[in-house]
Amino acid sequence: MTKKNLFLFFLILLLAGLAFWVDRPNVKPIDWPKLGISRDLKIHQGLDLKGGVHLVYEGDFSKIPANKYEEAHQALVNTIEKRINKLGVTEPIIQKGRIGDKRTVIIELPGLSDVEQATKMIGQTAQLSFLEMDSTTLQWKETGLTGAHLQRADVQINPETGEPEVAIEFDAQGTKLFKAITERNLQKPVAIKLDEEIISAPIVQTVINEGKGVITGKFDMKEAKALAINLNSGALPVPTKLIQQENISATLGPESIKKSLVAGLLGVLLVALFMILFYKTPGFLATLALFIYALLVLAIFKLIPVTITLAGLAGFILSVGMAVDANILIFERMKEEIKAGKPTLTALNEGFRRAWPSIRDSNFSSLITCFILIWFGSGLVRGFAVTLAIGILVSMFSAITITRTFLKLVVLNKKLERLVRP
Amino acid sequence: MQFLGSRKKWWFIISGLIILPGLLALIFWGLRFGIDFQGGTIYEIKLKTDKTELQSVLAPLNLPDLTITSTNTGSFIIKTIPLSKEKMDEVKATLKTKYGQIEELRQETIGPTVSSDLRRKAILSVIFACLGIILYIAWAFRNIPKPYSSFRFGICAILALIHDLLVVVGSFAIVGHFLNYEVDAYFITALLTVLGFSVHDTIVVFDRIRENLKRFGRASFEETANASLNQTLIRSLNTSLTVLLTLVALFVLGGESIKPFVFALLVGITTGTYSSIFIATPLLVIWENRYNRGKERK
Numbered sequence: 101m102t103k104k105n106l107f108l109f110f111l112i113l114l115l116a117g118l119a120f121w122v123d124r125p126n127v128k129p130i131d132w133p134k135l136g137i138s139r140d141l142k143i144h145q146g147l148d149l150k151g152g153v154h155l156v157y158e159g160d161f162s163k164i165p166a167n168k169y170e171e172a173h174q175a176l177v178n179t180i181e182k183r184i185n186k187l188g189v190t191e192p193i194i195q196k197g198r199i200g201d202k203r204t205v206i207i208e209l210p211g212l213s214d215v216e217q218a219t220k221m222i223g224q225t226a227q228l229s230f231l232e233m234d235s236t237t238l239q240w241k242e243t244g245l246t247g248a249h250l251q252r253a254d255v256q257i258n259p260e261t262g263e264p265e266v267a268i269e270f271d272a273q274g275t276k277l278f279k280a281i282t283e284r285n286l287q288k289p290v291a292i293k294l295d296e297e298i299i300s301a302p303i304v305q306t307v308i309n310e311g312k313g314v315i316t317g318k319f320d321m322k323e324a325k326a327l328a329i330n331l332n333s334g335a336l337p338v339p340t341k342l343i344q345q346e347n348i349s350a351t352l353g354p355e356s357i358k359k360s361l362v363a364g365l366l367g368v369l370l371v372a373l374f375m376i377l378f379y380k381t382p383g384f385l386a387t388l389a390l391f392i393y394a395l396l397v398l399a400i401f402k403l404i405p406v407t408i409t410l411a412g413l414a415g416f417i418l419s420v421g422m423a424v425d426a427n428i429l430i431f432e433r434m435k436e437e438i439k440a441g442k443p444t445l446t447a448l449n450e451g452f453r454r455a456w457p458s459i460r461d462s463n464f465s466s467l468i469t470c471f472i473l474i475w476f477g478s479g480l481v482r483g484f485a486v487t488l489a490i491g492i493l494v495s496m497f498s499a500i501t502i503t504r505t506f507l508k509l510v511v512l513n514k515k516l517e518r519l520v521r522p
Numbered sequence: 523m524q525f526l527g528s529r530k531k532w533w534f535i536i537s538g539l540i541i542l543p544g545l546l547a548l549i550f551w552g553l554r555f556g557i558d559f560q561g562g563t564i565y566e567i568k569l570k571t572d573k574t575e576l577q578s579v580l581a582p583l584n585l586p587d588l589t590i591t592s593t594n595t596g597s598f599i600i601k602t603i604p605l606s607k608e609k610m611d612e613v614k615a616t617l618k619t620k621y622g623q624i625e626e627l628r629q630e631t632i633g634p635t636v637s638s639d640l641r642r643k644a645i646l647s648v649i650f651a652c653l654g655i656i657l658y659i660a661w662a663f664r665n666i667p668k669p670y671s672s673f674r675f676g677i678c679a680i681l682a683l684i685h686d687l688l689v690v691v692g693s694f695a696i697v698g699h700f701l702n703y704e705v706d707a708y709f710i711t712a713l714l715t716v717l718g719f720s721v722h723d724t725i726v727v728f729d730r731i732r733e734n735l736k737r738f739g740r741a742s743f744e745e746t747a748n749a750s751l752n753q754t755l756i757r758s759l760n761t762s763l764t765v766l767l768t769l770v771a772l773f774v775l776g777g778e779s780i781k782p783f784v785f786a787l788l789v790g791i792t793t794g795t796y797s798s799i800f801i802a803t804p805l806l807v808i809w810e811n812r813y814n815r816g817k818e819r820k
Contacts, residue, residue: 156636199639215629219607342607343633347626363775367768374764410780411711414787418715421765422722425757428764429726432757458729461662462722468654469718476647480707484714 102512108505116392119399141402144191145210146409146483147348152210153218156344159203164338172338173203180205183221204343215347228331231291231298232281240291240298243281249274251311253331255324258316264324266315268331275311282308364417371424379431381519385506386427393423393498400490411484419491422463426499429455444511444520452504459499463492525751525799526744526807533800537685540793544692547699553691554698556706557630559644561637562587563605565613566628568597569621576600579620583613591702595778597627604633644710648687648717652680655721659728666732667739669814674806675732679724682802686720687713689793690786703782712783716790719765723758723798730754731803743814744807751799762795 121127122141129140147154157180164172173196181194184207193208209218228247231240251269258265270278281290282304291301292315299317319327372390375383397416401408434451442450466488473485510516525533557564569576573592580588585602592598605613610631617624659676666672690713697703730750738746766788773784 158635199635202635344631344636346628346630346632348628348630358777360772360776360780363772364768366775367771370767370771371764374760374767378760410783411708414711414715414783417768418718421719421761421768424764425722425761428757428760432754432760436753454733457733458726461659461729462725464662465655465658465721465725466718468658469651469714469721472650472654473647473714476650477643481644481647481711481714484711488718 105505105508105512108501109509112392112502112505116395119392119395122399122402123395139403139405142405143402144405144407146407146412147208147210147346148410149408150210151213151348152208153212153215154344154346154348155207155209155215155218155222155342156197157205157207157222157340158199158343159205160339160341161203169203176338176340177205180207180222184209184218205340213347215345219342219345229293230278230281231293232285233288240293243277243290245270245274245277245281247331249277250331253328255321255328256314258314263316264319264321265317266319266324266328266331268313268315270311270313272311275309278311278313279307279309282306360413364413368420371420375424375427379428381510382427382431382434382503382507385510386424386431386503389427389498389502389506390420390423392502393494394420396498397491397494400494401487404490406486406490407483408487409480409483411480412487415484415486415488416491419488419495422466422492423495423498426455426459426463426495427503429459430499430503444517445508448504448507448511448520452500456500459496463496466492523752523755524748526748526804530804530808533804537797537801541685541688541692544689544695547695548692551695551699553695553705554702556704556709557601557632557637558707559637559641559705561604561632561634563602563610563632564628564630565600565610566593566597566626567600567617568625568627569617571598571621573598579616580613583609583616585613593778604631640707644707648710648713651714651717652683655683656680659725663728663732667735670735670743670810671813674809674813675728678802678806678809679721679728681805682724682797683717683720685797685801686716686790686793690716690790693789694786697782697785703785708783709786712786712790715787716794719791720794720797723761723794724802726757727751727754727798727803728806731806743810747803747807751803755799758795758799762791765791 127141129138131138159173159176161169161172177194177196181192184192184194189209189212191210193206195206197204197206207218207222212218228250230243230245232243233239234241249270251271251274253266253268255264256267257263285304286307287303287305289301289303291298293299300315302316315327372387375387377383379386397419400406406412430451433455434447437447437450437454438444470485470489470492473481474489477485507520511520571579573590576590576598577588580590580600585600585605588600588602590598590600600613610629614624656673656676656679659679660672663672663675666675694703694705694709698705727750730753731747734746734750734753735743741749769784769788769791773781773788776784
């Protein structure tokens with residue numbers, strides 16, 4: 101009995117120590133490639149805490165065959181992702197979303213304050229196509245060769261003029277098309293159209309076999325670079341529409357967060373004070389258990405990692421409430437048993453045994469709610485449910501294992517036993 | 523202490539008196555919805571001006587459903603229907619010509635598809651959560667001795683919960699009118715927290731009833747329930763007190779932006795504790811008694 105308790109006690113200390121190691125403010129990232137584990141161990145703050153840009157685009161899939169929806173949706177996400185990576189935002193989130201039967205792309209760019217910059221980069225079309233002259237109407241017409249046939253695009257400096265230009269390389273199909281076009285139009289002009297504008301129309305001098313070409317125009321270096329980037333990331337596969345945009349200013353957050361954190365800490369201190377004054381030694385032990393509880397939950401948040409939002413903090417505070425409640429339930433039960441004349445150890449065991457069904461049932465019904473919300477809720481509500489669910493699971497462990505082990509160690513010690521009796 | 527018996531009706535009357543003003547506010551003033559549920563554009567800027575002047579500056583743009591709120595941090599919140607990028611640029615240009623460089627704090631646009639989807643999800647998740655809880659309680663309490671039914675336990679827990687949600691929503695109709703508190707996604711989160719707590723509280727009381735029914739089988743259901751209420755009273759009060767301590771600290775000292783959220787929690791958790799004692803249990807007693815008396819007559 102004592103041995104098992106001591107073992108549990110050291111196990112708890114070990115866990116608390118590990119959690120503390122993860123929780124340290126300057127902890128180094130862990131990276132164990134052999135185990136496939138790599139975590140930066142940072143607290144990931146949500147947009148409402150950190151500030152940033154939140155965008156939702158709706159894709160128009162009406163021109164895509166139904167069995168290709170999934171593919172096109174993924175392609176849309178990938179293309180947008182490529183473009184966003186050019187913005188140099190840390191930890192951007194780009195994911196597929198759905199609103200009813202509509203398909204969307206949800207974009208979160210923490211730390212960015214300029215919506216314009218983001219929407220411009222994402223919405224840019226860079227529709228490149230090659231045109232030839234129709235010999236009868238003398239009008240430009242599409243050749244079927246477009247930016248979709250590009251393998252890569254690079255900026256280079258024209259050795260003769262010293263002007264920046266964009267060198268392009270076609271894929272296999274593009275190479276064939278390009279060869280046919282140059283054959284057809286030998287000594288005739290072929291126009292390069294970018295975003296509904298013809299930027300140049302050079303005369304074809306030779307048939308080009310190797311699928312390489314150059315786009316010249318009156319670019320400066322910056323424009324040439326932007327064009328190359330856009331050609332490389334490709335056109336968006338379907339037309340998109342911006343349906344939600346939020347620019348959450350970080351200046352709105354920090355002051356409010358700081359005040360709220362101080363207030364939250366004060367609240368927790370008051371709770372600890374109340375527990376100690378009302379329940380004496382067991383209350384003190386429960387406060388210790390709650391402290392370990394907080395260490396564990398924070399470590400789990402860092403390890404998974406869970407993105408912390410204001411709603412997530414609310415879930416955490418609620419779970420602290422439930423953890424305290426589990427302790428109160430147990431202590432009240434213990435008091436009753438002691439009043440009924442049972443010896444301390446029996447009262448302790450009975451108190452835990454009898455309090456368990458109500459702890460279990462109340463927490464399980466909360467867990468059910470959490471899972472429904474995780475499965476069903478929108479972003480904010482989901483964040484709440486995730487932190488609450490983690491909090492509840494750890495709080496059951498905390499009340500049942502940590503508090504009980506501490507209490508038993510005290511009760512089993514003849515000198516300390518009287519401290520637990522009311 | 524006697525909680526039940528002839529006192530039952532008083533608890534219902536008190537609850538009615540608390541809910542009534544909220545309901546009236548709900549009917550006459552309605553709720554003030556945030557743009558996440560209504561769709562719209564919010565533009566918050568820091569300017570040295572006053573509300574009426576800003577109103578007249580923006581008037582030529584004919585922004586539909588325009589409201590301007592000044593905050594106590596010296597910024598103005600301009601709220602209107604969802605604006606296109608072009609219209610938004612027009613707003614910015616207008617402000618720029620009048621005031622020069624402006625400090626933008628927040629710019630949000632939520633289109634009608636997103637807002638209707640959020641609304642639908644919020645309502646459905648509350649409904650599903652309630653159903654899940656009824657089923658779980660019915661299952662967890664399946665072993666209670668006959669002739670009592672675990673389904674009645676589940677449904678009474680939900681009725682108490684609906685009571686709490688009514689109180690919170692009603693109170694928001696009132697503070698929405700006077701303090702501009704909005705019903706947004708955070709409010710839904712608060713509502714769900716209250717939902718969790720309310721059921722949590724009720725289950726603790728019901729669990730005691732379940733245990734006592736097995737232990738002293740001869741006493742009437744009403745006596746058993748009353749004894750259970752007395753046994754769990756200190757726990758109910760202490761638990762609520764600890765949570766309320768944290769919330770009051772947050773409300774008084776916390777940042778301005780979380781006040782509506784904390785307010786909803788304060789109201790909800792107080793009424794959640796009240797309802798588990800004064801609504802859920804009396805309802806359960808009335809229902810179990812009626813049902814079993816009806817059966818005896820047959």
